[in-house]
Amino acid sequence: MKSTFLSLRQLDTLQRIGDFMLPGASNMPSFSETDSLSFVDEILSETPEPDVKDLAMLLSVLAFLPGSVIAWLVKLAQRADKFPGLLGGQLRLLDLGLRGVIFSLYYSGKTGGQAKSASPLQAIGFELVCLAEPSPKNTLHENNL
Amino acid sequence: MTTISTQPLKGGGNSAMSKIYDFVIIGSGPAGSVIAKRLCEAGASCLLLEAGQDFKAEEYPENELNANSRLLWNGGMDANRNADMLFLRGKAVGGGSVVNQCLLDRFDDIAWDSWQQATGIDWFNQQSMANYYQQVESDLSLHEMQRQDWNRNAELYVESFEKCGYQWAPLRRGQADCGKGNDCMRCLGGCPRESKQSMPVTYLRRAIAAGLDVQAGFEVNSVIEGQHFVSICGQQQVAGTVKKTFKSAVVYARHCVLAAGALGTTKLLLNSGYGDAVAGLGKNFYCHPQFMTLARMAEVVDAHKGAFQAVKSNDPRFREQGFKLENVFAGPIAVAMLKPGSGKQHQRFMQNYRHLACMEVAIRDVNPGTISTGKDGRLKIEKVLGEEDRQRARAGNDVVRTLFESVGALEILQSPLKIGLHLMGGCAIGKKDAVVDEQFQLQGSSRLRVVDSSIFPNAPGINPSLTIMALAHRAADEILQHAGSSLSTARASNRVQSASAKPSNVEVSV
Ligand SMILES: Cc1cc2nc3c(=O)[nH]c(=O)nc-3n(C[C@H](O)[C@H](O)[C@H](O)COP(=O)(O)OP(=O)(O)OC[C@H]3O[C@@H](n4cnc5c(N)ncnc54)[C@H](O)[C@@H]3O)c2cc1C
Numbered sequence: 001m002k003s004t005f006l007s008l009r010q011l012d013t014l015q016r017i018g019d020f021m022l023p024g025a026s027n028m029p030s031f032s033e034t035d036s037l038s039f040v041d042e043i044l045s046e047t048p049e050p051d052v053k054d055l056a057m058l059l060s061v062l063a064f065l066p067g068s069v070i071a072w073l074v075k076l077a078q079r080a081d082k083f084p085g086l087l088g089g090q091l092r093l094l095d096l097g098l099r100g101v102i103f104s105l106y107y108s109g110k111t112g113g114q115a116k117s118a119s120p121l122q123a124i125g126f127e128l129v130c131l132a133e134p135s136p137k138n139t140l141h142e143n144n145l
Numbered sequence: 146m147t148t149i150s151t152q153p154l155k156g157g158g159n160s161a162m163s164k165i166y167d168f169v170i171i172g173s174g175p176a177g178s179v180i181a182k183r184l185c186e187a188g189a190s191c192l193l194l195e196a197g198q199d200f201k202a203e204e205y206p207e208n209e210l211n212a213n214s215r216l217l218w219n220g221g222m223d224a225n226r227n228a229d230m231l232f233l234r235g236k237a238v239g240g241g242s243v244v245n246q247c248l249l250d251r252f253d254d255i256a257w258d259s260w261q262q263a264t265g266i267d268w269f270n271q272q273s274m275a276n277y278y279q280q281v282e283s284d285l286s287l288h289e290m291q292r293q294d295w296n297r298n299a300e301l302y303v304e305s306f307e308k309c310g311y312q313w314a315p316l317r318r319g320q321a322d323c324g325k326g327n328d329c330m331r332c333l334g335g336c337p338r339e340s341k342q343s344m345p346v347t348y349l350r351r352a353i354a355a356g357l358d359v360q361a362g363f364e365v366n367s368v369i370e371g372q373h374f375v376s377i378c379g380q381q382q383v384a385g386t387v388k389k390t391f392k393s394a395v396v397y398a399r400h401c402v403l404a405a406g407a408l409g410t411t412k413l414l415l416n417s418g419y420g421d422a423v424a425g426l427g428k429n430f431y432c433h434p435q436f437m438t439l440a441r442m443a444e445v446v447d448a449h450k451g452a453f454q455a456v457k458s459n460d461p462r463f464r465e466q467g468f469k470l471e472n473v474f475a476g477p478i479a480v481a482m483l484k485p486g487s488g489k490q491h492q493r494f495m496q497n498y499r500h501l502a503c504m505e506v507a508i509r510d511v512n513p514g515t516i517s518t519g520k521d522g523r524l525k526i527e528k529v530l531g532e533e534d535r536q537r538a539r540a541g542n543d544v545v546r547t548l549f550e551s552v553g554a555l556e557i558l559q560s561p562l563k564i565g566l567h568l569m570g571g572c573a574i575g576k577k578d579a580v581v582d583e584q585f586q587l588q589g590s591s592r593l594r595v596v597d598s599s600i601f602p603n604a605p606g607i608n609p610s611l612t613i614m615a616l617a618h619r620a621a622d623e624i625l626q627h628a629g630s631s632l633s634t635a636r637a638s639n640r641v642q643s644a645s646a647k648p649s650n651v652e653v654s655v
Contacts, residue, residue: 004387021487028492039210045387046214050521078486080228081561092228099482100222107477107495108210124498126477128207128449130331131324131338 001037001114005044005052010059011037013070017062018102020071027123034119035112036105043104055097074098166192166358167628169377169398171365171413173197174240175610176597176617177404178344178352179281183621184402185355189628192396193349193357194379196364196409197236200243202346205335209476212334216244223408225514225528230434230563232526234406238361241406242343242610243335245566246454246473247319249287249611251278255464256605263602264575266583268619277615285342286321290455298448299455301502302472305548306458314459316472329453330476348614363394366522367417368401368593375401375592402624403572403587403595404617410599411516411571412524414587420517423588425580429573430514430528431604432565436506436538437475437483438545440554441494446502448474467533467606468541470548471505483560494558504548506541507567509606510534516571528565567609569601584627585620596620 001011018031031037044052062070077098080091109121121127167189170177181193198215206212214220216237223232235241252260252271260269268274295303306313319342323329332341339346353359362382369376375398380391403410411427420426458470475483477498484494512531519525530538542559549557572580572587572595580588581600587593596617598609605612 022492023489025489025492026496028496041387042211043214043220045389046220048219048523050523051219074487089227089229093224096222096224096228096231096482099487100220102487103481104210104213104220104478107481108208109477110208110210120495121477124477124496126449126498128328128331130327130329 001035001112003041003044005041006056006059009063010056011040013059013063014040014101016067017070017074017098018106020067020074021099021102022106028120029117029123031102031106033115033117034106034110035115036108036110038112038114039105039108039110040101043101051097055101058094058097164190164397165374166190166396166398168192168400168402168624169194169375169396170402170404171368171377172240172403172405172409172597173238173344173349173359174235174404174406174597175242175344175348175613176406176620177240177402178242178348179614179617180402180404180596180621180624181352181357182348182355183618184624185352185357187621187625191352191357192398193352193359194363194365194377194396195238195240195359195361196405197238197240197361199238199359199361200335200345202335202337202339205243205337207331207334209334209478212244213478216334218408223524223526225526227529229561230432230528230565232408232432232565232568234408234568237335238359239344239349243345244333245343245610246333247341247343247610248316248454248457248608249282249285249319250317250608252605252607252612253464256607260602260605264573264579264583266574266576268583274612274615274619277618278611280618281611281614285319285347287317287342288320289317290315290452294452294455296448296451296455297444297446298474298502299452299472301442301446301552302456302504302548305552308551309544309548311458311463311544311548312460313456316454316457318454323452328450330449330474333453333476360396364391365405365413368403368413369417370590370592374399377401400592400594400624400628402620403593403599404597405599406597407568407571407599407601408516408524408526410595410597412518412522414572414595415516415518416522419587423580424578425573427516427571428513429570429602430516430526431510431567431569431601432514432528433507433567433569433604433606434510434530434534434538434563434565435471436508436542436563437473437560438504438506438542438549439480439483439558439560440502440504440549441497441556441558442500442502443553443555445499447499448501448503449476449498463541463544464606466540467509467511467537468506469606470541470545471507473505474501474503483562484558485561502549502552502554504545506538506545507606508534508537508541509604510537511604513570513603530563567598567604569598569604569609572599573602574600575602584623594620594624 022031024030077095109119173195365379514528
């Protein structure tokens with residue numbers, strides 16, 4: 001797996017966090033089984049540079065921590081409401097950031113070349129239909145011109 | 146006719162770098178697009194600058210991930226300082242109109258009276274605004290949702306309202322032909338059918354036909370007012386790289402119209418150094434905070450299928466208490482974010498996606514927030530709920546719980562995450578000492594006008610887009626009246642004349 005924005009070690013850490021957050025349940029695959037991480041650049045290429053740097057730095061630090069400590073930190077961030085003021089705000093930001101990236105990848109339904117399962121959206125039964133071609137009625141609608 | 150470009154505008158004497166436009170308009174949402182159309186049709190030479198990209202209907206992302214990351218500022222993750230409220234705003238040619246639901250409501254007397262009271266502006270009333278509303282309503286194709294448009298989520302909404310004795314009404318939406326069997330949740334990521342009445346298929350299309358130049362991928366960083374013209378400095382995105390690259394650019398205009406939205410315009414003025422001179426800049430920020438409730442039902446609801454929203458609350462008791470209830474839903478990524486936590490239990494909850502019904506409380510917030518920028522120029526948003534706001538949210542959430550219980554919900558989840566979709570204020574309009582005067586002119590400036598949702602003096606508690614467009618029509622009248630015959634005379638001397646007037650630290654080109 002390659003990313004323009006994250007190193008292999010940082011990607012690996014994100015994968016570990018992903019599997020902790022989405023370990024798989026009933027017919028829902030785990031995060032790594034979907035290989036959705038291979039689409040991380042689709043998020044990061046649109047993210048402001050300072051935020052990408054912050055994420056990369058966080059992942060670099062977490063890379064050196066054992067899984068149990070990472071799990072503790074993730075859980076702590078998810079209990080941010082218990083902490084008042086600045087600390088609560090920072091923990092919430094961490095929670096938003098991590099869940100934002102992991103859930104966006106996983107529930108996008110995109111599966112990478114190394115996927116070992118069908119997409120979670122298939123497991124949910126999610127499908128959106130929208131006839132892509134603009135109907136002639138719309139393009140010719142007098143109000144649309 | 147001119148085309149939309151993400152590349153530097155090309156063409157001899159017509160190129161943006163060698164030209165002083167009559168007007169440069171910043172931002173292509175409902176406000177910027179209406180203004181652009183009106184000014185171009187009046188014969189003014191106009192350039193519209195938009196930070197987001199230009200998409201053809203068939204190019205809108207199909208996927209929720211790509212829609213969020215490509216069409217929303219910061220992927221929809223702009224948060225307040227406390228990180229418990231997210232602000233979503235469109236970043237594309239068409240602005241919020243590309244990603245919104247296009248529900249178009251007029252303000253009622255309650256909203257106009259409170260604006261009049263807050264500002265002293267006497268034309269803030271239904272009667273004076275009626276013509277402007279009519280203008281927009283006749284320019285767009287409007288559809289009142291019918292019984293046959295309802296999906297099961299809408300049916301449950303109405304069933305529960307009727308069981309509990311609350312009033313509801315059909316929604317009015319800007320749409321032309323959504324066809325049969327299509328799932329309109331898709332058009333929150335841009336409507337591929339050109340049915341939703343977003344700006345690219347309505348006002349912008351007409352503005353371009355009338356000669357508008359559009360530069361997409363151009364984020365304005367500052368505006369500098371000179372004696373004879375305004376220099377608009379920014380970053381033009383260079384196409385074709387994974388890692389985005391930009392180059393500095395400047396364009397010139399006799400007048401500049403700011404329509405970058407509540408956060409965009411306020412940020413731009415603060416970063417242009419107006420914070421000290423214009424008291425009130427960045428204050429009075431409102432966002433109709435929304436609280437979503439998901440209810441797990443025994444049956445399959447498929448709230449994501451069919452018309453996305455069809456009905457609304459219409460109960461005077463709710464209006465009095467300062468909230469309304471929306472018949473909405475969200476894609477899988479958004480639903481996953483709404484449910485706190487993670488792990489196996491979270492995944493099991495998500496497996497019930499098709500069984501989820503949803504309602505949302507939107508409050509008319511009264512505690513204003515503030516918008517400021519850091520040393521790095523980035524936005525800092527201070528927005529907390531006051532006691533009155535919390536009371537409104539509690540009242541609305543209690544009603545939602547009762548409603549869902551009345552139709553047999555098995556499990557009810559009220560998400561702690563607050564979402565702001567209607568971003569308003571920061572450059573409040575008013576008569577005296579306001580950021581913007583009633584001619585939409587920035588305080589102390591003769592060349593800058595502000596016409597977008599940033600001018601809202603408080604939260605109306607009603608969908609804002611129709612009124613944003615109506616106000617933009619009024620602003621166009623003001624601008625054209627003021628510009629008068631100078632438009633045509635000005636065009637004769639169209640070239641940049643004084644090199645010394647150009648800021649020296651930026652490359653002078655687009
Ligand atoms: C998901 C969603 C659903 C909504 N549904 C509804 C609805 O049903 N009904 C309703 O009335 N309202 C709805 N809204 C709100 C509505 O879309 C906004 O209130 C409206 O778009 C604001 O219009 P505007 O012209 O003030 O600003 P915007 O629409 O925000 O347009 C501003 C434009 O300026 C651009 N810009 C910002 N900064 C810069 C810069 N520095 N340089 C260049 N360009 C810049 C932005 O990219 C953007 O395109 C919804 C919003 C969202 C996010």
